[in-house]
Every structure is written in structure tokens, then in C-alpha cells.
Amino acid sequence: MAQIKMINVQKFFGQNQVLQDLNLTIEDGEFVVFVGQSGGGKTTALRAIAGLETITSGKILIDGVEVQDRKAADRDIAFVFQSFSLYPHMTVRENITFPLRAVRMDKTARDKAVNETAEILQITEHLDRKPSSLSGGDMQRVAIGRALVRRPQALLMDEPLGVLDSKLREQMRSELKRLHIARGSTSVYVTHDQIEAMSLADQMVILHDGVLQQVGAPDDVYLKPKNLFVAKFVGSPVMNVADVQINGSEVTMKGVDTGFTFDESTLASLAKYDTEITLGLRPEAILLSQARTKGYTQAVTTNIEPLGSHDIVDVRLGDTVLRVRTESGFVSGEGQPVWVGLDTTQAHFFDKKTELNLRGAA
Amino acid sequence: MAGVRTSREKWGNRIAIATVFVALIIMLTPIYWITATAFKPRNLATTIPPTVVFTPEVSPFVKLFTKRSQLRDQPTQKEYDAAPWWEQMVFDGGEKVVRNRKTGEVRPSGYADRFKNSLIIAITSTLLAVSMGTLTAYGFSRFKVRGEDDWMFFILSTRMLPPVVVAIPMFLMYRVVGLNDTHLGLIILYTAFNLSFAVWIMKGFIDEIPKEYEEAALVDGYTRMQAFFKVVLPEALTGMAATAVFCFITAWNEYAFALIMTTRKAQTSPPFIPSQIGSGLPDWTVIAAGTFLFLIPVAVFTFLLRNHLLRGMSFGAIRK
Numbered sequence: 056m057a058q059i060k061m062i063n064v065q066k067f068f069g070q071n072q073v074l075q076d077l078n079l080t081i082e083d084g085e086f087v088v089f090v091g092q093s094g095g096g097k098t099t100a101l102r103a104i105a106g107l108e109t110i111t112s113g114k115i116l117i118d119g120v121e122v123q124d125r126k127a128a129d130r131d132i133a134f135v136f137q138s139f140s141l142y143p144h145m146t147v148r149e150n151i152t153f154p155l156r157a158v159r160m161d162k163t164a165r166d167k168a169v170n171e172t173a174e175i176l177q178i179t180e181h182l183d184r185k186p187s188s189l190s191g192g193d194m195q196r197v198a199i200g201r202a203l204v205r206r207p208q209a210l211l212m213d214e215p216l217g218v219l220d221s222k223l224r225e226q227m228r229s230e231l232k233r234l235h236i237a238r239g240s241t242s243v244y245v246t247h248d249q250i251e252a253m254s255l256a257d258q259m260v261i262l263h264d265g266v267l268q269q270v271g272a273p274d275d276v277y278l279k280p281k282n283l284f285v286a287k288f289v290g291s292p293v294m295n296v297a298d299v300q301i302n303g304s305e306v307t308m309k310g311v312d313t314g315f316t317f318d319e320s321t322l323a324s325l326a327k328y329d330t331e332i333t334l335g336l337r338p339e340a341i342l343l344s345q346a347r348t349k350g351y352t353q354a355v356t357t358n359i360e361p362l363g364s365h366d367i368v369d370v371r372l373g374d375t376v377l378r379v380r381t382e383s384g385f386v387s388g389e390g391q392p393v394w395v396g397l398d399t400t401q402a403h404f405f406d407k408k409t410e411l412n413l414r415g416a417a
Numbered sequence: 418m419a420g421v422r423t424s425r426e427k428w429g430n431r432i433a434i435a436t437v438f439v440a441l442i443i444m445l446t447p448i449y450w451i452t453a454t455a456f457k458p459r460n461l462a463t464t465i466p467p468t469v470v471f472t473p474e475v476s477p478f479v480k481l482f483t484k485r486s487q488l489r490d491q492p493t494q495k496e497y498d499a500a501p502w503w504e505q506m507v508f509d510g511g512e513k514v515v516r517n518r519k520t521g522e523v524r525p526s527g528y529a530d531r532f533k534n535s536l537i538i539a540i541t542s543t544l545l546a547v548s549m550g551t552l553t554a555y556g557f558s559r560f561k562v563r564g565e566d567d568w569m570f571f572i573l574s575t576r577m578l579p580p581v582v583v584a585i586p587m588f589l590m591y592r593v594v595g596l597n598d599t600h601l602g603l604i605i606l607y608t609a610f611n612l613s614f615a616v617w618i619m620k621g622f623i624d625e626i627p628k629e630y631e632e633a634a635l636v637d638g639y640t641r642m643q644a645f646f647k648v649v650l651p652e653a654l655t656g657m658a659a660t661a662v663f664c665f666i667t668a669w670n671e672y673a674f675a676l677i678m679t680t681r682k683a684q685t686s687p688p689f690i691p692s693q694i695g696s697g698l699p700d701w702t703v704i705a706a707g708t709f710l711f712l713i714p715v716a717v718f719t720f721l722l723r724n725h726l727l728r729g730m731s732f733g734a735i736r737k
Contacts, residue, residue, distance in 0.1 A: 106635075126640075127632075128636070128638040130636075133637070134632070134633065136632070138627055138629050140632070140633045142651075144651040144652065153634070157638030158638055201637075205637070
């Protein structure tokens with residue numbers, strides 16, 4: 056178990072900078088998820104910790120020891136690949152034993168470790184089969200078993216659930232969480248799926264274009280996104296974004312006559328920035344009403360996604376289409392007039408140029 | 418092949434099978450004829466019309482392995498009776514086996530030695546070409562090599578020149594460094610012929626092996642060399658087997674360089690067999706016997722590796 060620290064880590068592929076001044080501390084026993092779009096540098100960061108990628112500059116410390124110049128073999132970490140990377144010419148048992156052979160563990164200790172690991176992951180009955188005869192979920196379990204059997208300092212996982220179907224993914228997700236809680240090992244996990252990230256993470260690390268955007272617990276990241284990228288990346292459906300004009304206590308969207316009334320002090324603090332403002336609204340921050348309500352603006356529904364537990368309703372307000380979360384069956388069809396209001400406490404204001412969240416921690 | 422088949426498809430299928438049969442007949446007839454000729458008495462080898470039904474005998478093989486000369490006088494009945502059965506067959510064919518005058522030992526023709534040379538040279542050069550080719554291909558496949566494409570093209574370009582073109586310069590160079598008529602000389606030549614082929618084929622196979630296999634091994638505490646031997650090599654075996662078959666066939670069959678570069682000590686079978694055509698009327702049965710034996714190692718080698726070869730030929734197209 057270990058603390059992992061990255062200090063000013065830079066990585067170039069030729070002219071192309073994939074990691075920029077990455078500073079990050081992963082505490083002992085934490086489950087940290089790197090999340091971002093593909094090409095965002097998250098896998099590179101993970102591979103750099105593992106030693107599969109040399110960094111251009113900066114330091115990586117595992118338990119206070121500089122490891123950036125050490126070989127992967129000498130860092131005492133384990134890695135789970137998206138493709139599982141199980142050796143097809145070996146049985147499951149041989150696959151799991153493989154890391155133990157590298158450290159020349161004697162046979163009885165080896166067998167004991169393999170059997171224990173197999174038991175935890177419920178793959179004991181598959182031990183003598185070849186990986187190719189296993190289902191996707193069992194392959195995944197074997198891959199995790201191979202990583203855990205050595206009891207490494209840290210467990211690194213690169214989209215380990217990426218190739219599984221969605222149902223199995225959900226199941227494996229909770230298994231991973233259970234395993235993490237039972238073992239308490241420092242885990243670093245890479246995914247592009249923000250829902251997976253939120254459900255697993257103690258800390259989410261959001262990377263975009265090689266730049267760290269925000270580190271925080273899933274709730275923090277969701278409720279207090281530092282910038283527009285994080286705001287739009289985290290949460291599903293995506294946060295509604297609209298350019299707005301502020302007049303006194305009124306916030307007006309382009310192409311709409313009437314504005315929304317906000318708390319005076321909230322808007323006053325924005326005035327000092329003197330830039331164009333972008334309003335960000337989560338689907339649940341928008342309120343719909345069938346009847347004319349004070350402070351609400353009239354709009355028309357354009358699309359409805361019934362999801363069972365709730366509906367996602369698209370409403371057209373001037374030039375903007377807002378996606379709104381409602382209770383199921385609240386709106387019966389497209390083209391209906393509804394009244395739109397805002398939960399102003401949940402509104403985010405972003406600087407249109409710098410994309411920073413201006414209300415900070417609202 | 419499941420599913421509904423129309424009568425048109427059925428006919429297509431029948432035509433395909435018929436075509437395969439015709440192709441098989443065309444390809445197998447020469448092999449049959451060589452085999453049949455290898456067991457014919459000399460006087461039946463070149464009859465018109467060809468002899469198809471005959472009593473097989475092994476005299477061509479006896480003649481292949483011994484030195485012999487034309488009979489000037491018929492052997493006396495006593496000489497004939499004293500001779501072992503195989504020598505009698507040579508007498509029957511109008512020749513006699515040459516024996517050492519003092520010891521009376523049969524003098525061998527040297528075919529066994531040539532055959533041994535062929536085996537040594539072909540096997541060694543195949544092992545060298547495949548192992549060097551695999552390592553080179555691994556390097557090109559896994560590491561950033563400056564000008565990789567140019568290097569690969571250069572390697573390929575060594576095959577663009579027909580090798581015989583350089584035979585004379587090679588001969589002169591070999592004479593200077595004393596590689597003429599040595600096993601090493603031919604081994605180097607054949608390895609060089611096959612290396613470019615081996616590199617290209619093996620690169621295709623190794624590119625197919627996910628590099629996560631080695632990365633997993635690296636993270637698990639192995640060195641790159643260990644990872645190569647424990648993880649990459651077992652996966653590459655199929656490709657190596659397929660490559661080995663082709664390299665072996667090339668080295669085994671090579672004629673021109675063997676003829677030029679070797680005379681006696683390191684001579685291989687291909688230049689030796691035609692030299693047995695004999696004086697006077699050609700004795701095709703001896704040629705056929707030599708060729709027949711010469712075919713066997715390739716057939717055995719290919720047969721042993723047939724499973725790998727089949728999988729190898731599909732080039733990872735059906736991986737997983």
C-alpha cells in the first residue's frame with residue numbers, strides 16, 4: 056500500500072505534449088479515477104506511474120521514493136489492461152502464477168497465494184482452463200487476479216471494463232468496489248466513462264488535453280465544477296450551456312424577451328469580471344410548470360426521452376434548447392407549451408473566454 | 418458451411434471439387450513418376466510407351482550409393498554366385514560395383530555424405546535465419562527505429578536481385594577467405610538468402626501479438642528478455658514454424674550456389690544427383706532414386722509442422 060505522488064510531470068511524444076505540469080497526490084488506500092476524453096492524457100499518466108512510459112521531466116514518487124527512472128519491474132505495482140492481456144498459451148492458474156514466478160516465490164507459497172486469490176475472485180473452478188474458453192467477465196477476474204496475487208503497492212487499471220457489455224460492466228464495477236474496500240489497496244483507474252468514474256472514485260482526476268482540470272470527490276466535481284469543461288464532461292445528460300446577458304437582477308438568454316430573476320448579490324459579484332458570461336444549468340436545475348408561474352418563461356417542448364424513473368424533456372427557449380429532467384410523464388408530447396423556471400442556487404456562471412467557473416464554490 | 422444452398426451453389430461446389438482433383442493429378446503425377454522410376458530396372462525406365470506395370474526392385478538405390486563401372490566382360494558364374502544379392506542386381510543391369518582392390522570393400526558413391534551435408538547446411542541455416550529473423554522483426558515491431566520503413570525496404574530489396582547474378586563475385590570472395598567448399602560457406606549464404614524473408618514474415622506475426630503481453634510481464638517483474646522468451650516466443654511459434662518450412666525448402670533445394678561453391682567436402686545433394694547420370698546412356702533410375710530420397714526430409718518436416726503451417730498461413734486472420 057502506498058502513496059503515489061506526481062510532481063511537475065511532463066510528457067512529450069515528439070512535438071506533441073500529452074502531459075503538462077501534472078501535480079497530483081494519491082493517498083494511501085485511495086481509489087482514484089482518471090477520467091477525460093480520449094487523447095486527454097489519462098492513459099499516459101497511468102502508464103507513466105507504471106513505468107511503461109518514460110516521462111520527459113518531473114518526478115514520480117511511490118511512498119516517498121523517486122521511481123521515474125526505475126524499470127516497471129522494480130516499482131512493485133500491478134497493471135490491468137483493457138485487453139486483459141492474458142497469455143493464451145497458459146492456463147488460468149499459470150497466468151495468475153506468472154508474476155509470482157518473477158520473484159521466485161517457492162511452490163507452496165505460490166499455490167497458496169493463487170488459491171486465495173482465485174477464491175476471492177470466484178474463479179477457482181476455472182483455474183485449469185485456458186483463458187480463451189472463459190467469458191468476458193471471468194477473463195476480467197483472472198486479469199485482476201493476476202494483478203492482485205503479488206499484493207502490489209498499488210493497482211493500476213486502464214479501462215478494465217471497457218470491452219465488457221453494459222450489464223456485466225455494472226456488475227464488475229460493484230465487484231471492484233467491494234474488492235477495493237476489502238483489500239484497501241491504492242488503486243488508480245482510467246476510464247472515459249464519467250458514470251463509471253463517479254460510481255467508483257474516492258477522488259476523480261479530470262484531465263483534458265494533458266492538463267489537470269480538477270481533482271475532487273465525485274460530489275464536489277459534480278456540484279462545483281471548476282470550469283466549463285468539467286461541468287460539461289461530468290453529468291448525464293450534459294449540463295445546459297447558454298450565453299446570457301445580465302441586467303441588474305435579470306439574466307436573459309439570447310433570443311428571449313423575459314429574463315430570469317436572480318438574487319441581487321449573486322449577480323453583483325459577477326459584475327466585477329466585466330466579461331461575457333455563460334450560464335450553466337444541470338437538467339435538474341431547470342423547473343417546468345404546466346401553468347403560468349411567476350418568474351417562469353414560456354417555452355415549447357421539442358423532444359421527450361422517457362427513461363422510466365424520470366424523463367428528459369427538451370424545451371426550446373428562444374435560440375436555446377434546454378434539456379430538463381422531469382418526473383416521468385410530466386409532459387405528454389412534443390410541441391406543448393410549458394413554463395420554464397430556474398433553481399437559481401444550482402446555476403453556474405462561467406467566463407465565456409477563460410471558461411472558469413465565476414461563482415466558484417457556489 | 419451452414420444455411421440454405423441453391424442448386425447453383427451445389428454445382429459450383431462440384432466444379433470446385435473437380436478442379437481440385439485435376440490440380441492434384443497435375444501436381445502429384447511427377448512425384449509418382451519419380452517414385453516409380455526409382456524402383457524400376459534400368460531397361461524399363463525409358464521405354465516407349467512408358468512402362469506402368471513392373472516388378473519393383475532396389476537396384477537404383479544400390480547403384481546410387483556405390484561406385485560402379487560398365488561391365489566389359491560378363492562375370493563368371495562363380496563370381497556371380499559369390500556376390501551378395503544386391504551386387505547381383507547390378508550385374509544384371511550390365512554394370513559392376515567397384516571394390517577396393519586390397520580390402521575388397523565396396524567403394525561408396527558419396528551420396529550419403531552429400532545427403533548429410535544437405536541436412537547439416539539446410540537445418541543450420543534455417544535455425545539461424547528464423548532465430549535472427551525473429552529477433553530482428555521483434556526489434557522493428559516493438560521499438561522506435563529511426564527510418565524503420567527504409568530499413569524494412571532495404572531488407573526486402575536484398576531479395577530483388579536474382580542471387581545467381583552475384584555468384585561469380587561471391588565465388589571469388591569465398592576463395593580469398595577460404596570459404597569455398599565448406600559447410601560454413603553455404604550456411605552463411607543460405608542464411609543471408611532467407612533472412613530478409615524471415616524478417617518480413619516474422620514482423621507480420623509479431624505485429625499481431627499485442628504488446629500488452631510484454632508490458633504485463635514487464636510490470637510483473639520480468640526483464641524485457643525474459644518477457645520475450647516467456648510471452649512473445651510461445652505466441653510467435655506458429656509463425657516461426659511457417660517461416661522455418663519456407664526457409665528449409667529454399668536452403669534444401671538450392672542448386673546454383675551449391676554447384677559453384679562446393680566440389681566435394683561440403684557438396685549438397687542437388688548438384689550431386691545430376692552428376693550420377695553416368696557415362697553413355699543416362700541412367701534415369703539412379704537420378705530418380707536420388708531425387709526420391711531427397712524429397713523425403715522436406716515432406717517429413719512439412720508434415721510435422723502441418724498444424725502450425727495451417728494456422729500460420731491464415732496470418733492471424735482468425736485470432737481469438
